[in-house]
Amino acid sequence: MRRPVIAGNWKLYKTVKETVQFVEQLKPLVQNSSHCDIVIAPPFTALSAAIHAAAGTNILVSGQDLFWEKEGAFTGEVSAPMLADLGCQFCIVGHSERRQYFGETNETVNRKTQAALAAGLTPIVCIGETLAEREVNQTHTVIQTQFDEGFNNLTVQDFFRIVVAYEPVWAIGTGRTATPEMAVEVHKQIRQFAQQKFGSEASRELRILYGGSVKPNNIKGLMAQVDIDGALVGGASLKADSFASMVNF
Numbered sequence: 327m328r329r330p331v332i333a334g335n336w337k338l339y340k341t342v343k344e345t346v347q348f349v350e351q352l353k354p355l356v357q358n359s360s361h362c363d364i365v366i367a368p369p370f371t372a373l374s375a376a377i378h379a380a381a382g383t384n385i386l387v388s389g390q391d392l393f394w395e396k397e398g399a400f401t402g403e404v405s406a407p408m409l410a411d412l413g414c415q416f417c418i419v420g421h422s423e424r425r426q427y428f429g430e431t432n433e434t435v436n437r438k439t440q441a442a443l444a445a446g447l448t449p450i451v452c453i454g455e456t457l458a459e460r461e462v463n464q465t466h467t468v469i470q471t472q473f474d475e476g477f478n479n480l481t482v483q484d485f486f487r488i489v490v491a492y493e494p495v496w497a498i499g500t501g502r503t504a505t506p507e508m509a510v511e512v513h514k515q516i517r518q519f520a521q522q523k524f525g526s527e528a529s530r531e532l533r534i535l536y537g538g539s540v541k542p543n544n545i546k547g548l549m550a551q552v553d554i555d556g557a558l559v560g561g562a563s564l565k566a567d568s569f570a571s572m573v574n575f
């Protein structure tokens with residue numbers, strides 16, 4: 327059985343004070359929610375506060391990005407061992423906003439994924455097509471390339487520890503969610519790529535999240551699909567009650 331993951335990607339939102347407030351509000355709302363991994367991804371500056379506030383609870387903390395080197399002359403970067411040392415258990419890798427605005431490529435996604443794994447973090451690796459790519463029927467090819475290049479040189483053992491998030495770029499922050507059927511079609515393809523590259527068991531065990539305008543009012547339909555193992559939520563994860571209602575889908 328694949329354990330669902332409901333993850334909140336806060337992007338560039340929340341101060342330390344707002345983070346602590348959020349966690350305090352969230353705690354009682356999810357204290358009995360043992361059916362899934364509950365993950366929040368605050369900005370770097372609020373990670374420590376989030377980890378402190380969530381200590382002893384079922385709320386897990388994730389980075390939003392990392393750099394692949396452990397240490398060195400890389401001004402402004404944060405490494406995987408630094409996140410692990412802080413108490414993070416997950417890290418988002420290859421979010422489409424990183425690809426779009428900060429030059430992330432499948433190759434850098436691959437390096438970051440390997441760095442996260444080496445540090446004991448669970449990478450949540452994001453893949454997804456743009457609207458232009460979907461409109462010319464390139465979805466399958468784009469996803470396959472992101473998958474193959476992003477997971478190049480990974481062992482089967484490594485792959486067991488990965489979470490994939492399918493996030494169609496046209497659905498992120500637009501209020502335009504993929505229908506459960508559209509999402510499932512791609513999730514099935516991803517599972518097939520996983521099978522070809524890493525074998526049946528790894529493919530069966532792979533947790534594939536959907537992301538892109540997930541809200542309290544559409545999460546149920548998405549989570550009802552056998553091939554959707556959770557959600558990566560942006561905008562709707564910023565309020566504790568809204569996030570809690572998605573955790574308790």
Ligand code: PGA
Nearest residue numbers: 498499538539559560561
């Ligand atoms: P959204 O963002 O839920 O605001 O569409 C999702 C994401 O970027 O992970």
